[in-house]
Amino acid sequence: MLGLPKSTEFNKRIPKQKFYDNLTVSPALKRSFVDQIRIIYWMNKIAPSTVNLAAGKAVTEIEVFLIRLNQDTLDENVLKQIDREIPYHILFVLEYDGKYKAVIGYKEASGSGKAAFKVDRYYQTAWMNEEELPVHLEGLSIDAVYENFVRQVAGDMLMPGEPQESLKKSVERNDCMEDLKKQIDKLQAKIRKEKQLNRQMEMNTELKKLRRKLEDL
Template sequence: MIGLPKSTEFNRRIPNQKFYEKISVSPTLKRAFIDQIKAIYWRNKVAATTMNLAAGETVTELEVLEVKLNVQQLDEAVLRQIDKEMPYHFLFLLEYEGKYQAWTAYKEAAVTGSNAFKVGAYYHTDWLPEDELPLKVEGLSVDKVYENFVRQIAGDALQTDSEESLKESVEKDERRRQLQKQIASLQAKVWKEKQLNKQVQLNGELKKLRVELNQL
């Protein structure tokens, strides 16, 4: 899929229940797997053994999963469950009525030192025909191919002119999101506040947050 070479093709169907039957998941999450997903296919494996790439230092393999949906909206917790349970990095291609969305999250090994992963916020494209997805294999190592896929899917959110790492870009974007939420919440308080001195105090806090946001 997405123009990857034949050497990467895997094309194995994975039963939905593999992701929840042997672990404790909430009834709501189990229901999402059953109701929202028609089928899951492991389409491609991007690795030094399947492409002319240098081995990654942090990404040993990048797996491409095609998730065929019964409904257009998939609960994000489903993707997070798959990401948490399997010690690989993933590019998810959601398919519904012939259109695709590409989803991925920045993922790194947890500090526990086990195979567990820490999964960050998800980024995704719009619904598009497969051949219009903004995905292109770029990079000489598995690490760089993964990084570029994440940046391509995230679009403007992770674009940078500097030499910052993907982790630094993601952390900056997460801080940007936090600031935007804080500013919206504080602005609502200003509108509701009746006391002038309190309004002045809140507006001072707002100004500081906006300055930090503009500096990101």
């Protein structure tokens, strides 16, 4: 899968019950696993032991999971649950009706002691043919491969704002941009509904400030 070296192949089917057969999983989440997922395969293991890469400082290995779906949508909470259960970084490949989608979370060490990692957000491609997925093994270390996977899947969303910008900073900058866009949309809606001219002018001034902040990012 994804043109990855044969040495990384794992090809193990994982019972989906493994991820929801515990007391902490809500009935709604369990239902998402049952209704939305057909089969889960652990396809590849990318690590210094399986491919000629230097060990990473933040990423020890990357797993590639193929999830065959019963529909063309998947509850993001399902991915979060799998990410919580597996103490490694995961690249998900979703398959439905002959089309494929790559999904990956920006996964950091939790620091809370309750879980190995936390996932702030997920990035995904559009549905496409498997050979069109923009995911390639690039980099000299596991850390670099993971960063490239995230950037490849996210595309323009995580284009570096400056040379050598770290992945963490790119993610934070993108999150800030998304937040500003939401604020702008919300303020524009308020302006359209506002009847008083002086209030419209005040909000337009604020709107210009938000747009400048977005441009600066």
